[in-house]
Amino acid sequence: MLPRIRRFRNVTLLLFASTALISTNGINPKADQGYPLYDNEQEWKANFPKKIDYCEQLPSPDSLYIFLMAGQSNMAGRGFVEPEDTIPNKRILTIDQSMNWIYAKEPLHFYEPKMTGLDCGLSFARALLDSLPEGISVAMIPCAVGGSSIEKWLYNRNHRGVDLLENYKSKVAFAQKYGRVKGILWHQGESNAKIDQIPAYGQKLDSLIAIFRATVANDTLPVFVGELGQYTQPVDKQQRWDALNETIREVANGDSNIYIVETQGLTHKGDYTHLDSESLRELGIRYAQRYLGMNESLQ
Template identity: 45%
Template sequence: MTKTVFISLFILFVSFAYSQENADKRIQYFPKSEEKVSKMPKKKNVWVFIMAGQSNMAGRGQVEPQDTIYNKRILSINAKGELIIAKEPLHFYEPTLTGLDCGMSFAKSLLPKISKNITILLIPTAVGGSAVQQWIGDSTYRKVQLLSNFKEKVNIGLQYGTIKALLWHQGESNTNNKENINLHTSRLTNLFTVFREILQNKHLPILLGELGAYSKNNTNWQLLNAKLREYVKTDSNAALIFTQDLKHKGDDIHFDSDGQRKIGERFATEYLKKFN
């Protein structure tokens, strides 16, 4: 073996080891098993919340020990559509990428403020990197047919409870050019009309999250945030939460774990203030 070949193999080994170490760290606090729901509460006592959008809703934060505490009043679904006790990460569409999202934080923030008879069912439908026009067009992205999958998962939610709101975080993929930014308000109007038709409620609350303030393309991100603010002024059943103080996980794209928890808390606060 020549010295050059040896060095190349050594570099490959180190790169693989580093990659494996990061992968192991990402999943070290993932649940080791899932717990199926053996007895569902009465349908009138189940509040369903749909989670949709791209990667900052799908979750890229590090799941940490504090995120592993579950509550049997918070449910979700697995990849087969079966009801399970909710545990982070909730999203399952991109298994090599998925991390902490805002879902459990949202539900845990709601529980103390609502009736003890209520169970929360979180339905994950977000897919990282998906653009709003792909949702409108029912495109297949990262092996998920976005709108068709949304309909399928909504139907599961409708079987078991009342859909109370949609949590939406998306927009990073629409900041690549001014045309996409300028069209964002009209596209959201179109998409949310379709969502509400699917959800069988034309007045359904939709909670949106701002993009962060940490992007290397921050000018365009803030232009898109302006479009989000523009949209909620036109929709009395929509509300936008603030995220400009939150930090990224080191990649200038995704909220860190603390940011994801705060997003969940802010969604819950806004929901209770405006829609409950």
């Protein structure tokens, strides 16, 4: 299946040059890379699960809805994990680093152990269970890696020790043995929100989604694309984020199975880049609402 070619209108930006460094008390100087805003690893991981609960019995394949989580740090998760985020539900599954099925507790991602935190996956699954039939279980498969550009995904480049596209493909192949892939949650773009990269982003996203779907063998697989946040600084950086958001909306306008997940009202954790815990939980709910709003049978 060849990626579709679509022309995107040029995005005109009025940007102001800026080299200012934003400084805030208590912010780790590496926060832009996703490092925790806490004094030490022990404090950051205070509520991480102490025990892994392996699945006692898997649901039947027809009753296991599988969702892939892909993108960069705001999908990989940089939020602080609270005790409420580690309460398991036997209808919500995920995998560990060794590809064992476990009952989901945050954090779900494991590729960047020094930076990982709360993501939106568990809140997404919990929101789905409120509306799905009782016999349905949900599996969240983590594939996101912080700081990854769309080019690295598209051309299967190694990023922070992960061959991005190949890792996605291997997770799909594994998951499809146990259930049905129902959608992809995608949040990425901060690494590509640059003046010279925004005009080509739409075509690259379109091509990558075509590959994602071909891997699942479903050319109408729903893909849920989260907007970049509306909280960054300085002003010219937010303008670039807004322009990239306009580009992904153009992609969605040309594909009835791509759904935009809005970020209006969400807040960052103090670094103007990464969503805070409350916003990540809300983002998961918004992804779920977009899935539940589709015109398809949930049976």
